[in-house]
Amino acid sequence: MSLIRLENLNKIYESQAGEVIAINGVSLDFKAGEFSSIVGPSGCGKTTLLNVIGGLDKPTSGKIWIDNTEITSMRDKALIDFRLKNIGFVFQAYNLIPVLSAIENTAFILELQGVEKRVRNERAMELLKAVGLEDKADSRPNQLSGGQQQRVAVARALASRPQFILADEPTANLDSKSTETLLDIMAELNIKEGTTFVFSTHDQRVIDRARRIIYLEDGQIK
């Protein structure tokens, strides 16, 4: 049974030069526990597809089901709540909250969900251990390296035990060693906790580790 199901998805942007077709009739299924990569050249629509799956952007047409819930017709408020409870995000530029420490950043999603302080701190510490940053729990993002920040971002994305994690070019700003470490962590979490990962990337190191690769070109699956 599909965790994520995309049905004839289209996304068209209006621009001064005319219409730009970012996603063109994409139909796709992701099963729970997948470790998938959407790959393709720059501008092929990878990030747009990820944004649409994550409910950050609305498709022009087509439908998205997540665990049998159709999200394309959801109102903004409901969609934000749905994202909070069901989807974890890892961004290219880490996007941590600069004024919070690593543990506070990790626990932040749980705070938004109204989880009790003791429980969220335990979960955050458990995840920081999992990404190898328990000794950096009290460090602010500016005291961490790029790789460490991205590991905190992964920990944050996992904190609320979401149905799946969308990672947009997670290794784009990382060196080789940090990339390998991060991929090891994500692969381990995928196996141990059964977390579903969907990446968008053109990084060969990520592509090499993915168990399913989806090629996108000009907004279409090849």
Next chain:
Amino acid sequence: MKIIIIAWRNIWRTPWRSLVVIGAMSLGVWSGIFMMGWANGLNDQRTISILDDNIGHGRICSRYFLEDQEVFSTINELKPIEKLLLSDSNITTFSSRVICNSMIQGGSGSAPVIAYGVNPSSEKRVFKSVQNISSGVFFKRQVGDEVVLGEALARKLEIDIDDRVVLTFQDINGDVRSALFWLVGIYNGASSMIEESIIYVPSRTISFQMGLIDSIKLSNESQIIAHEINYRVKNPYEIEKVNNALETSFLKNRNAESQSIVFRTWKEVSPDLGVADAILSQSLLLFMMIILLAMSFGILNTMLMAVLERTRELGMLMAIGMNKKKIFKLIVIETILLSFVGLPFGLFLGHISLLVTSKTGITLKSVEQGFEQMGLESTIYPSVVPEYYLPIVGLVLILSFLSALYPARKALKLNPIESMSVL
């Protein structure tokens, strides 16, 4: 809870910019409070000067006299009231008056006046205007055909010390009577209007002339009849409390006739002074509001800059599931915290400044003469104004909330994807 922590830490991301806003808030509140204390001090001095001159702090009279000013509407229980006033430790002194609406003739003309029949020694203890005698004396004897009038009236009638004047008035039977008085003193009043309209005569003399007492009582040493009693208290701004206690104490176990005695505070005797206080109070709050309003634009600008600088971060917060209500809350709390950090400093500085200057006073040498002409001293003693602190806190809260609305609206309009693409 975390939102408050994020808001607080966000303030210190750009410490110098925040410190400028906090400093401006402190200075604004400080200057506003000092101005309030200054204006209050000046107004208090003016009010007290007027009360000292002619009104007193509290006044007791018959309800009938208050309504119709009839000659026979005297206080029917003068002695018990005087006893009560003497026994009250809050009352420093008092004086009784007989009031006679008259026409004065002398020298080159005539004028309508109110003749106060007074006991010279007690009147001097209560009112300053009769202490300020520019020519002659404030009566040579307790009883006698003597009159003291103001400088402006003396000029108008072209009379001087030892000249004669004739007072024409109604007696207790409604008959018009005239009596001859000798001018023994000229006083310098708070205003020419007072100088022209109020004259003083010995109480027992005018009471006898009006038929209120007979010739036997005329020789009695003590005051035996009065239309009103004026009293002074230690603090004129606590007059309501003293006046209410007096009234309650007097009316306890008394008959219906006693109910005709009216106890009034200076605010009731001279409502314009009370109204002036209320107007000043409102005006000062308005003034403070203008200062804070000006500052709130600075706060708005700072918060707007903060929102624009943090576009990417706000977009990320929306993306990971922070709803609009929480984003709005974050911006509002941040703005309120930014405003409230400077507030206690401003209040503290303002309070300390007023505490010090209320003791030392501030002398305005350049306007000394003008102030003296108005009957005011050139040294102003600002008042400490704690009653304004809570309204100021409320104003800051409201204005900082309003300042947060526009930046918060900007933040709410952000699109997560577009925001996160901002470098």
